[in-house]
Amino acid sequence: MRLNYTKIVSIGLLVITSLVGCESKSNPKQTKNKPNIVLFFVDDLGWSDLGFRNPIFESPNINSLAKSGLSFEQAYIPTPTCSPSRATLLTGKHPVRLEMVRHIPGGKKNGFDQFGRGSIEYHLLPRDPAQFPSRNWLPLEHKTYAEALKTQGYYNMFLGKWHLGHESYHPNKQGFDKQIGTSNFGHPKSYYPPYFRQDSIFEDTKNTYLTDKLTNEAVCFIRNYKKENPFLLTFSYYSAHSPHEGRKDLVAYFEAKGLKGKFAHYAAMVKATDESVGRVMQAIKDAGKEKETIFIFLSDQGGYFENAPFRGGKMTETLFEGGARIPFFFYWDGVTSPNSKNDTPVQSTDLFPTLVEIAGGDTSIYQNLDGVSLLSTIKENKLLKERTLFGYRAYEDLYASVRDGDWKLLTYRSGKTELFNISKDVKEEYDLNTKMPDIVDKLKDKLIKWEKEMNVEKYSGMSLK
Structure with missing residues (x-):
């Protein structure tokens, strides 16, 4: 099933696209039998x-993307917060292994x-009970998926938040x-220019909304x-992170529909992101590359x-489903089946080995990967072998999850x-904690063993039992 981008993308967006300021150039036929990859994060x-x-x-664009391919319905971020989620996506390593357990x-x-x-x-x-030291950057010695795909002949482009x-x-x-539009900060100071405290980023841009x-x-x-x-295009959005500042026309649109204040702005930010996804996918189609491009969509x-219907979120009870579960979709023309759903619990640690296999690489040469390749599942929608997934943060009393x-x-600590x-x-x-003590003990034991493997047992809450 092909996405009908033309019907999805509005006339207004097509006008915006025509004003981008770049001319279309003919693309030579891709000679290597490897797909392009567009990753929306x-x-x-x-x-x-x-x-x-x-x-x-x-x-509508993201809806169509999800329904045209495969949706992992139980996809999780191991450390649901900005920097760790990005580090894990890039390396396939759990944030605990990377010693990056906070943003x-x-x-x-x-400093x-x-x-x-x-x-x-x-x-x-100060408020972390364990006083777990967390890194302030991703060390260069950890291989990223960009480095892995470069060895397979890929050209890697990065756009947006780092x-x-x-x-x-x-x-x-x-x-x-x-790289384009990359700053040292976790969010812009405004979604309208000047976007960042570093004036050198898009310094000549006037009035254009950052997502656009x-x-x-x-x-x-x-x-x-x-x-x-x-090519691999990683489009790492700043939206819909605060400040919650929607595009002005879209804010007015949602206010007219009855939304108020920050909720109108947030809905506008989501819609602007959706328009962006539609424009990128339309550009791929216009370039004649739809059949040779994989689209991946997830959040951090x-x-x-x-x-x-979940409990928790970014700000509170973050290891509950509302904070840790994310949308995660794959669309690969001629490979994924439309309206496919898979209920296997997966983690963002799985993206690195998946991308390596898609590119034709060998995952065994990369040490200490904490994920598994989803390629066969993407192709055949098979359930993966059951495994234990660990979530971990170092902000407050609640610190780990075992699925x-x-x-x-x-x-808890x-x-x-x-x-x-x-x-x-x-x-x-x-809470079945007191009713299922055997299950509790089994999962505690798994966590204790995993903490020892990751060399973080000294921060364990289980040592206090």
Whole structure:
């Protein structure tokens, strides 16, 4: 099933596309039998913050992408917060292994200057009960998927949010051939110019909404790409991260529909992101590359606002389903089947080995990967072999989760535990901790063993039992 982008993308968007300022150039036929890859990575977009899951939102392009391919219905971020989620996506390694269990902060008190640059490798968070030191950048020795795909002949483009360190650790130092719109900060100060405290980023742009500006750059890249090599385009959105500032016309649109204040702005941000996805996919189609391009869509953690039907979110109870479960879709023309859903629990650790296999590489040469390739599942929609998935953060008392089959254990630094059966209680309302002690002990033991393997047992809440 092909996506009908033409009907999805509005006339207004086509006008915007024509004003991008880049001319279309003929692309030579791709000679290598490897697909292009377009990865949409959205910030703070909850599992249910899409139109086909919540009618408040309008996302026809993303809806179509999801329904035209395969949706992993139980996809998780191991450490649901900005920097760790990005580090894991790039490396296939759990944030605990990377020693990045919190977002990279800023400010003088954490050793950063006004440009977000620092020389202190780790930081502590006063309210973290474990006082777990967390990294302030992604070390260069960890191989990224860009570096892995480069060995397979790919050209790697990075657009947008990085939040994994300052210039010495930027995408162009981590396997990407080019980066555009990348700052040292985790979010813009405004979605209208000037976007960042670093004036050198899009300094000549006037009045253009940031999501649209990045999309213009993505469309230009696709239109002008002339190399015979396949390409990987990582579009890492700043939206829908705060400040919640929607595009003005879309805010007015949602206000007219009855939404108010920050909710109108958030809905507008989601719709602007959806328009962006539609424009990029249309550019691929216009370039005649639809049949040789894979589209991947996911977010970095749960949403900022309500995450119905789940409990938790970005700001509170983040290891509950509302904070850790994300939208995760694959569309590959002629390979994925339309309207496919897969209920196997997967993690973003799985993307690195999946991309390596798609590119024709050998995952066995990369050490300490914590994910598995989803390629056969993408092609055949098979259930994966059951495995135990671990979530982990170092912000507050709640610090770890253990997902094993239908069971999910939540553990706290204080020694408290909670147990839920996700298949029967997706809202995590009924704690079975005292009713199923054998299951609790089994999952505790798995966590303790895993913490020892990751060399973080000294921070364990289980030692307090």
